[in-house]
Amino acid sequence: MAIDVPMPKLGLTMEEATIIEWLVDDGESVEVDQPIMLIETDKTETEVGAPGTGRLHQMGQPGDVFACGVLVGLLLADGEQPPVHAIASTAPTTAPTTAPTTAPAAPTGSVAVTGSVIEHEGRRFASPNARRLAGERGIALASLLGTGPGGRIVSEDVEAAPTPTVGERNVARSGVAIATVAARNLADLLGIDLSAVLIDPIERRVTREGVARYVRDRLAAAPSSTKPESSVVADTTLLQEPTKLTRLSGMRGTIARRMQASLREMAQLTLTMDADMTAVLADRSDRRQSSATTPSITDYIVAATARALVRCPYANAQVTSAGIALLPEVHVGLAVAVEGGLLVPVISDAADRRLADLASETMRLAGAARAGSLTPTDLEGGTFSVSALGAYGVDVFTPVINPPNAGILGIGRLRDDVVLVDGQVSTVKRLTLSLTWDHRVFDGVPAAEFCRTIVELLSTPTELD
Numbered sequence: 001m002a003i004d005v006p007m008p009k010l011g012l013t014m015e016e017a018t019i020i021e022w023l024v025d026d027g028e029s030v031e032v033d034q035p036i037m038l039i040e041t042d043k044t045e046t047e048v049g050a051p052g053t054g055r056l057h058q059m060g061q062p063g064d065v066f067a068c069g070v071l072v073g074l075l076l077a078d079g080e081q082p083p084v085h086a087i088a089s090t091a092p093t094t095a096p097t098t099a100p101t102t103a104p105a106a107p108t109g110s111v112a113v114t115g116s117v118i119e120h121e122g123r124r125f126a127s128p129n130a131r132r133l134a135g136e137r138g139i140a141l142a143s144l145l146g147t148g149p150g151g152r153i154v155s156e157d158v159e160a161a162p163t164p165t166v167g168e169r170n171v172a173r174s175g176v177a178i179a180t181v182a183a184r185n186l187a188d189l190l191g192i193d194l195s196a197v198l199i200d201p202i203e204r205r206v207t208r209e210g211v212a213r214y215v216r217d218r219l220a221a222a223p224s225s226t227k228p229e230s231s232v233v234a235d236t237t238l239l240q241e242p243t244k245l246t247r248l249s250g251m252r253g254t255i256a257r258r259m260q261a262s263l264r265e266m267a268q269l270t271l272t273m274d275a276d277m278t279a280v281l282a283d284r285s286d287r288r289q290s291s292a293t294t295p296s297i298t299d300y301i302v303a304a305t306a307r308a309l310v311r312c313p314y315a316n317a318q319v320t321s322a323g324i325a326l327l328p329e330v331h332v333g334l335a336v337a338v339e340g341g342l343l344v345p346v347i348s349d350a351a352d353r354r355l356a357d358l359a360s361e362t363m364r365l366a367g368a369a370r371a372g373s374l375t376p377t378d379l380e381g382g383t384f385s386v387s388a389l390g391a392y393g394v395d396v397f398t399p400v401i402n403p404p405n406a407g408i409l410g411i412g413r414l415r416d417d418v419v420l421v422d423g424q425v426s427t428v429k430r431l432t433l434s435l436t437w438d439h440r441v442f443d444g445v446p447a448a449e450f451c452r453t454i455v456e457l458l459s460t461p462t463e464l465d
Helices: 128-137 155-160 166-172 181-190 208-221 250-265 278-290 297-311 355-371 444-459
Strands: 003-006 016-022 035-040 045-049 054-058 065-067 071-076 111-114 117-120 268-276 317-320 323-326 332-334 336-338 341-343 384-388 407-411 415-421 424-438
Touching: 035 071, 128 155, 181 208, 181 250, 250 341, 268 444, 278 297, 278 424, 278 444, 297 332, 297 355, 297 384, 297 407, 297 444, 332 355, 336 355, 407 444, 424 444
Parallel strands: 332 384, 384 407
Antiparallel strands: 003 071, 016 035, 016 065, 035 045, 054 071, 111 117, 268 424, 317 323, 336 341, 407 424, 415 424
16 A cells, blocks of 8 residues: 655644755665655755665656645655556645646656646656756756657757757746745745746756846836836946855855845844852853763853753743734754754753753754754754853854744853952953843843842852753
8 A cells, every 4th residue: 555755844834845855866776764855944944864675766856846745745665557647636835736637647657748848657757867857958848759668758859859949948937947945935925927937057947146137137228207116126236246146045044135135124132141150160160070971061051041041931922913822842952053044943941951951952952053063853842042252352243033932132242351359359250141132022120120130140050940
């Protein structure tokens, strides 16, 4: 009996994902948990393993976007054929809503043409590499005759086909445009037909920048009398020839969109407060002598923040359409710098963890972030965030809230401050905490009380265990 291969739901907020690549050829046998496809969510790319053993029957192609739970493939037993309804019941979220006219079923083993898509036993019959080449060149698979086994379209068929003009390319990809999630969202917002937008030669699919460029070109081509000045979006003129140009796509694009949306949609303010770290350093020294795991300064502050969120529940909240929602569980996100951007893995149930356990978890998450091995679960569910720049010599900064959180805490460098005690000059180890909060959720006095609670907890680190 066939085993379903659905688009997985890898997090509470995940609603859909894009198939980036099939890692196994159509018809190839796979084992349970063997990686079979690479998908892209709005946060990360991840491999999906086979839910069982069998022969893979692909029901979606790279670039298709599917809602979570929708079938993207089947695992068939030896000699088993896919059900007749397999393709009809599965469609990308970008597929047309109008049902096509039902065509007579093709005999087993034959090639049928339905609309503009060649199907073999109810599915598109082409190798993954052939699909990739066709996407790069803007060639419709439906326009090709396969020379592979059973009429399968192979790479040589695509390479032998003439490259279409722009107009032909747009028509050829109609209804099956390969695009990123961000590109689809922007196209839906602006009412743009993705089939009219060219595939990015580097990304090998339509990107958000491609959609924006298409809109700019359309506006530039329109008669000046019909172009409202407020609708014209012009590129900033380069002052010099750049030595390098980095696209605002992928991780960099996600960071840019989220931070811009955060500042646009929230009423963000920042206050700063010094914390005396003398007791923390003494406790850390004691633990170094008696424990295999020594918490970092950041670990102490994350632990204090998590417990302060329990004492000040108004800071562990988010704004919804129904109002301000106070969240019962505390999951703290820790910003980690990685090549090309920033990731915020989440320490789940941070307020319930002993300090040594929390330190082990932050070490695991930071290592996985830098190695690129974080799972979607590691990135989901954060209710508050902490960001540290002290290691780079920064005393004070203004962190930007990670939506949908109501606040974020910045950690500055540990420094020696000169103080006067009983008429004697001395030094004390301090650092500055920078709290950015959403003024829609709580006001300045509660924000100060929350930050002061963190400082007080740091003065008695035994309460963090």
